[in-house]
Amino acid sequence: MITQIVPTADTIPVNWWWFQILLIVTFLLHIILMNFILGGSLLSLWDSFRKKPAIEGKSIPTLIALTINLGVPPLLFVQVIFGNFFYTSSVLMAGPWILLIPILIIAYYGAYIYVFKKTSSPLFSKISLLISSIFLLFIGFMLVNNNTLMLTPERWSAYVDNKSGWMLNLGEPTLWPRYLHFIIGAIAIAGLGKTLFYHFKKDIDTETKQHEKSRGMKIFAFATMIQVVVGIWFWLSLPEPIWKFFMGGNIVATIWLMLGILLALVLIFTASRKLMTLTVSLAAFLLLNMIITREIVRHQYLKGIGEPSNLTTTGEIGSLILFLFTFLIGIALIYYMIKLIFKPKNTVI
Amino acid sequence: MNYPVWELPSLGGGTLIAIIAVIHSFIAHLAVGGGLFLVLTEIKARKNNDAALLGYVKAHTKFFLLLTMVFGGITGVGIWFIISLVQPAATSSLIHNFVFGWATEWVFFIAEIVALLIYHYRFDKMNPKDHVRVGWLYFIFAWLSLFVINGILGFMLTPGRWLETQSFWEGFFNPSFWPALIFRTGIALSIAGIFGLVTASFRKDKQLRQRLYKMNAKWLYFPFILIALTAIWYLAIIPANAEANILRFNPAVKPWYIVWAVATGAIFLIGIFFLVRLPVMLQRVTVFVLVLTGLAWMGGFEYTREIARKPYVIYGHMYSNSILKSDLQKINQEGFLITAKWAEVKEVTNENMLEAGAEISRLQCMACHTMGGYNDLISRTSHLTERGMEAKLTGLGQVNDYMPPFAGTEKEKKALAAYILRDIHGKEAPEPYSATVEPEPVEIPPFDQDSKYVLLAWNDLGMHCISDNSDYWSFLPPANTLWAQLIKRGPKPEIISDGVKLHYEVEEGFKHPEKHVDFWKNAKKT
Numbered sequence: 027m028i029t030q031i032v033p034t035a036d037t038i039p040v041n042w043w044w045f046q047i048l049l050i051v052t053f054l055l056h057i058i059l060m061n062f063i064l065g066g067s068l069l070s071l072w073d074s075f076r077k078k079p080a081i082e083g084k085s086i087p088t089l090i091a092l093t094i095n096l097g098v099p100p101l102l103f104v105q106v107i108f109g110n111f112f113y114t115s116s117v118l119m120a121g122p123w124i125l126l127i128p129i130l131i132i133a134y135y136g137a138y139i140y141v142f143k144k145t146s147s148p149l150f151s152k153i154s155l156l157i158s159s160i161f162l163l164f165i166g167f168m169l170v171n172n173n174t175l176m177l178t179p180e181r182w183s184a185y186v187d188n189k190s191g192w193m194l195n196l197g198e199p200t201l202w203p204r205y206l207h208f209i210i211g212a213i214a215i216a217g218l219g220k221t222l223f224y225h226f227k228k229d230i231d232t233e234t235k236q237h238e239k240s241r242g243m244k245i246f247a248f249a250t251m252i253q254v255v256v257g258i259w260f261w262l263s264l265p266e267p268i269w270k271f272f273m274g275g276n277i278v279a280t281i282w283l284m285l286g287i288l289l290a291l292v293l294i295f296t297a298s299r300k301l302m303t304l305t306v307s308l309a310a311f312l313l314l315n316m317i318i319t320r321e322i323v324r325h326q327y328l329k330g331i332g333e334p335s336n337l338t339t340t341g342e343i344g345s346l347i348l349f350l351f352t353f354l355i356g357i358a359l360i361y362y363m364i365k366l367i368f369k370p371k372n373t374v375i
Numbered sequence: 376m377n378y379p380v381w382e383l384p385s386l387g388g389g390t391l392i393a394i395i396a397v398i399h400s401f402i403a404h405l406a407v408g409g410g411l412f413l414v415l416t417e418i419k420a421r422k423n424n425d426a427a428l429l430g431y432v433k434a435h436t437k438f439f440l441l442l443t444m445v446f447g448g449i450t451g452v453g454i455w456f457i458i459s460l461v462q463p464a465a466t467s468s469l470i471h472n473f474v475f476g477w478a479t480e481w482v483f484f485i486a487e488i489v490a491l492l493i494y495h496y497r498f499d500k501m502n503p504k505d506h507v508r509v510g511w512l513y514f515i516f517a518w519l520s521l522f523v524i525n526g527i528l529g530f531m532l533t534p535g536r537w538l539e540t541q542s543f544w545e546g547f548f549n550p551s552f553w554p555a556l557i558f559r560t561g562i563a564l565s566i567a568g569i570f571g572l573v574t575a576s577f578r579k580d581k582q583l584r585q586r587l588y589k590m591n592a593k594w595l596y597f598p599f600i601l602i603a604l605t606a607i608w609y610l611a612i613i614p615a616n617a618e619a620n621i622l623r624f625n626p627a628v629k630p631w632y633i634v635w636a637v638a639t640g641a642i643f644l645i646g647i648f649f650l651v652r653l654p655v656m657l658q659r660v661t662v663f664v665l666v667l668t669g670l671a672w673m674g675g676f677e678y679t680r681e682i683a684r685k686p687y688v689i690y691g692h693m694y695s696n697s698i699l700k701s702d703l704q705k706i707n708q709e710g711f712l713i714t715a716k717w718a719e720v721k722e723v724t725n726e727n728m729l730e731a732g733a734e735i736s737r738l739q740c741m742a743c744h745t746m747g748g749y750n751d752l753i754s755r756t757s758h759l760t761e762r763g764m765e766a767k768l769t770g771l772g773q774v775n776d777y778m779p780p781f782a783g784t785e786k787e788k789k790a791l792a793a794y795i796l797r798d799i800h801g802k803e804a805p806e807p808y809s810a811t812v813e814p815e816p817v818e819i820p821p822f823d824q825d826s827k828y829v830l831l832a833w834n835d836l837g838m839h840c841i842s843d844n845s846d847y848w849s850f851l852p853p854a855n856t857l858w859a860q861l862i863k864r865g866p867k868p869e870i871i872s873d874g875v876k877l878h879y880e881v882e883e884g885f886k887h888p889e890k891h892v893d894f895w896k897n898a899k900k901t
Contacts, residue, residue, distance in 0.1 A: 031716050033377035033463075036471035039543070045474075088492055091444055094452065095485045102477050105459075105470050113378060113463035120381040120460040124391070127453035134445045182379075186719060189382040189737075191460070345475035345543040349482070356482035360489050363509055367493060372501045 029331055032179055033110040039342045042334035045103045046321065052099035054317050058215065058310075059093040062086075064166065065216025067137070067159040068209075069245065074152050082223040082238075083155075084144075087137045094130070107334040108176065108324070115176035118184075120191030122168050133161035163209070170205045174198045177327035203260035210253045211316075217245030218309055221302060240300060246309075247297035254290050268326045272319075279322055286315040376697060376715035378463040380737050387745035388461030393681075395453045397674040402447035404673070405570050406487075407521045408563030409439050410514030412571055412594060413494070417510060421503050427583045433498050435574045440495045442570075444488060462742070464697040465688040473527050476547060480523040487516040521563065525556045532684050533613060538691050554609040561601035562673075565642075568594025569669045572649060576662045581655075588649035588658075595646045613683060614690060628682040635675025641668045686772065686779040694779035696742040703782055711735060711783030723790045732794025735787055739779075746799070756795050761805050764792035828871070832859040832879075852898070853888040 038045065063086055070083035105112055116123050136158035143151040175181065175195040184193055195201060221242030224235050261269055261283070272283045289312045296305045325333070366372060381388060413436060420428035459466040470477065490513035497506065526547040530537065537546035568591045575587035610618060645665045649658065688695050698706065705714070712718045712731060715738050723731040736752075744752040756764060768788050772780025781788055796802045834855050859877055863869040889895055 033467075033716060036467050038471060039474060048478075088496075091448070091488055091492065092485075094448060095481075095488055098452065098481050098484065099478060101455075102470065102474065102481070105467070106474050109467050109470060110377070113459055113467060116456075117379050117381050117460055117463060124453075124456055124460060127395070127449060127456055130452075131446060131449050134449065135441075138441065138445070185379055185717070189380070191381045191383075340541070342543055345473075349475040349478045352479045352482045356486045359512060360486055363489055363493055363512060366501065366505050366509065367497060369505065372497070372505055 031182060032331055033114060035110045035332070035337055037338040037340050038106055039340050040346050041339060042107050042337055044346065045106045046334065049100050049103035049107070050314075050317055050321060052096060052103065054314055056093060056096040056100055057313065057317065059089055059096055061212040061215035062219045063089045063093050063137075064159075064162050064209070065212035065214070066219060067155060067162055068213060069216055069220065070140075071152075071155055071159050074155060081227075082220055084141045085223070087134070087141055090134050090137055094134075107337065108328070108332065111176040111179070111328065111332055112172075114179075114182065115172050115195075117191065118175060118182060118188075118193045119168070119171060119195075122192070122194070123172065126165050126168055129161045129164060133158040133165070136161070166208055167205055170201060170208065171195045174201055174204065177324060179331065200260060200263045203256060203263050206256050207253070207260045210249050210256055214246050214249035214253055215309065215313070217242045217247075217249060218306060220245065222306065225302065239302070243297045243300050243302070243305070246305070247294050250290055250294050250297070254287065254294075257287070257290070264323065265327075268323060271322075271326055279319075282315065282322070283319055286312060286319060289315065376464075376711070376717070376738055378697070379717040380741060381460050382737065382741070384741070384746040385748050387741075387743075387748050387750065388457070389743055390745070390749050392454070392457050392461055393674075393678065395450055395457050397670065397677055399447065399450035399454055400677050401566065401670050401673040402443055403451060403521075404559065404563040405439075405566045406443035406447050407514075407517045407560070408565065408567030408594075408598075409443065409570060410510070410517045411564065412567035413439065414507060414510035414514055416571075416590075417507055421507070427580060428586075431574070431578060431583065431587060434578075435571065436495050436498060438574050439570070440491055444491060448484075448488070462688060462697065465693055468689060468693060469527060469531075472541075472543065472546060473530075476523055476527055476543070480520055483516045483520040483523065487513060487520060490516060518560070518563075521559060522556065525559055526552055529555050531689050532680065534690055534692060551609060551612050554605050554612055558602060558605040558609055561598040561605065562676075564598035565595055565602065566669060566673075568592065568596075568598075569642075569665055572662045573666060576655070576659045584655070584658075585652065592646050592649050595642070599643075618683070628679060631675050631678040631682065633675075634671055635679055638668050638672035638675055642672060682777075685777040696739045696779055696782075698739070698779065698782050703780065706782040707784065711739070711787050723784075723786045728790045729794050729798050731787070732790040732792070733798065735783065735791045736794055739782065739791075743778075752795070753799060757800060759796070761792050761796040761802070764795055765789060768792060827864055829862045829864060830859065830877070831862070832857065834858065853892050853894050855888065 066083065066086055066089070070080050070086070073080040073083075136154040139154035140151050140158065143154070171194050175193075175198070178195065178198065181195065181197070219242070221239045224230070224238040224242065227235065261272065263269075267275070272279050274280055289308060293305060293308055293312065296308065383391070413432060416428065416435075417432045419425070420432055455466075490509050494506065494509050494513055497509075501509070526549070529549045529551040530546045533549045533551040534546055535549040536542075537549065571591035571594055572588065575584055575591055578584045578587065642665065645661060645668060648661045653661070684690055686694055687700075688697070691700065693699050702714075710722070712721050712723070712734065715734075718734050718738060720727055720731045720734045740752060744750045744755075746753055756767075759767060765788060768781040768791060771778045781791070783791075793804065797804055834857050836851070836855055857879060859879075861871045861875060861877070863871050
């Protein structure tokens with residue numbers, strides 16, 4: 027019955043693994059930046075009510091630009107291997123989905139106002155930050171809705187009574203733990219971002235530097251503690267066959283998830299001991315671990331109704347080569363431009 | 376028909392696409408042309424040691440960043456969002472065919488953003504040579520992203536040999552690729568001039584302002600030569616059908632064509648304002664009008680291009696309502712509803728006729744039409760009878776080829792016509808027509824076994840020239856031709872055509888058919 031309404035998938039040019047790997051890598055980069063802006067906005071908001079100056083907040087607008095940019099490739103690759111599911115769920119919740127665009131524009135401009143008006147009009151600045159934060163949270167909520175709705179075609183039949191595109195996935199048991207898992211994670215990683223920001227900040231006194239760095243670490247450690255609990259709640263809210271898959275059902279998946287949980291516990295320890303380099307490296311690996319876990323969950327959900335390995339491949343490799351070639355040149359030129367900033371004569375002027 | 380339809384009866388998904396796309400297209404062209412504008416103006420300012428001009432470039436950069444990166448960038452994602460909601464099948468097709476084209480586009484996009492951020496935030500904090508270098512890189516990346524998107528946009532209008540080969544490269548470097556690329560580059564440079572005027576009008580120094588107006592007016596005017604020349608090339612390359620659509624047949628295109636033409640003239644005229652000295656407030660108002668005119672121009676162009684593509688969303692491949700051209704025959708045989716995955720009604724019966732019609736309307740018509748909004752279905756069908764509606768549906772794709780053909784069986788077509796007439800217009804179902812033929816008692820003379828001859832007689836037109844609306848429809852003057860044949864009976868029957876004379880007589884009351892119809896009232900006697 028379900029398979030009858032799942033749209034037929036289009037063909038892909040090369041083996042689906044290409045897209046899966048590109049999806050994981052680019053989503054990792056996107057999620058790190060997203061954590062900085064969402065968690066960073068919430069932390070800046072918290073600070074602004076405690077009347078504490080938080081200079082790291084001024085980098086939010088630039089980070090938003092990069093977050094949106096890095097959101098493009100994972101959105102593209104997910105449409106390549108799961109497009110028939112993703113487009114359908116998007117249409118079902120088309121109203122809020124298209125609202126994300128104006129809301130993102132407002133949140134983005136709000137972040138600029140927060141930075142530009144910080145001294146000249148502090149209240150306006152704070153209100154802007156508040157609105158931006160609420161809007162970013164709204165965007166996250168809709169992304170979680172869509173990403174769960176695409177995995178549950180059995181709910182799609184509700185379309186019969188709701189064709190105007192306002193169908194959210196509110197009955198989904200994983201919705202809230204999943205959403206919370208993203209928010210808490212964002213706060214944790216933003217704490218780590220704060221530490222890094224002050225670590226590399228040059229024109230600042232040592233005392234503030236140390237204080238803020240250590241605060242960032244504390245935020246990370248504390249948020250990670252909550253995150254472990256929320257994570258386990260999320261895990262157990264998954265449909266039985268899927269959570270069991272990670273509890274002995276599949277030995278590799280089980281070890282993989284256990285590794286993640288273990289890493290989180292280790293990270294609480296390293297962060298409380300203020301071991302910055304180790305914490306940052308392990309946290310990056312933990313994020314990768316979680317993103318891969320997320321992909322495994324997705325494949326389990328769609329098992330039998332939409333496995334990317336069943337997609338027809340045309341084998342047209344030329345465009346892949348074009349992309350890889352452009353990608354290398356692009357990376358090289360971005361590296362070149364960033365190096366230009368740090369050229370001695372460019373930092374002095 | 377793979378996907379569910381987002382129901383937006385009064386607004387229409389097409390309208391939403393148009394709003395987002397036109398705004399984005401305007402800003403995105405600015406993002407390209409403005410890049411060259413920034414770097415060339417910076418070079419000029421640095422060469423002449425012109426601090427005032429350099430100050431202008433810096434201020435313009437901030438404005439440019441806030442407009443193109445935030446608004447331009449997000450509305451670009453916005454187009455992607457809205458097309459995937461309104462045209463999921465077409466979007467899926469574009470994404471899957473050109474995935475690495477899009478990925479390449481993204482590389483240019485991120486490099487573009489990094490370059491612009493550095494250009495803006497390090498404006499006075501880098502040595503000029505390096506700064507200009509970053510400016511050039513920005514422009515190159517921005518133009519390359521136009522290069523990529525232009526290939527995919529052009530593909531939708533002129534897929535060329537892709538239709539046979541499905542090859543990425545043939546789709547990308549399609550017949551309209553080069554003219555469209557140069558055409559759009561011209562637009563980009565011209566729009567750079569428009570927005571150059573915007574920031575110029577807010578400079579306080581009067582002399583500088585006047586200097587900037589002159590400079591920007593050149594940016595506005597000179598690219599127009601390029602635009603005009605490539606427009607001719609562009610038009611020569613698009614499919615003949617599409618060209619006929621633009622220039623003649625599709626009534627929907629006319630207002631946009633006019634908007635486009637009027638806006639072109641208006642941009643020229645308004646531009647002249649900046650060459651004469653006027654009060655600063657008046658200039659600011661004028662520049663505002665100019666921006667709106669530019670937006671209208673963009674809207675006119677993009678809309679004309681969209682309409683030129685009708686009845687397809689990917690020319691020659693997929694119709695505007697997501698039906699593949701190659702599937703049409705199969706759908707006509709097997710039925711539309713049964714092949715549409717998201718149709719709730721799968722078969723037309725006498726009981727569910729209107730419901731089935733509504734379903735067909737939602738899945739086939741609503742991709743372009745609205746109920747009371749743009750491309751209004753209601754006003755376009757209000758003059759029709761149910762039979763007329765059916766005839767119109769039959770004519771789609773043939774009589775008017777800017778609409779896709781109706782896809783489905785005869786029964787489904789009738790259901791759709793019934794839904795439109797009865798449900799939307801509240802008209803009565805047509806009385807089932809059953810003619811009761813009362814047999815006229817005719818006395819047939821008994822066959823004379825002994826007769827040597829048989830005479831057969833008939834006329835060649837019968838009643839079929841008579842209709843109840845002969846005021847409008849009449850192909851022949853009232854007249855009739857009588858034929859007869861005489862056969863000689865025998866073991867070897869023989870047609871007799873010589874040496875006999877046949878007489879006939881018309882009964883009273885039938886002698887003057889022209890008196891019974893209005894033919895000669897309507898047609899001039901010649």
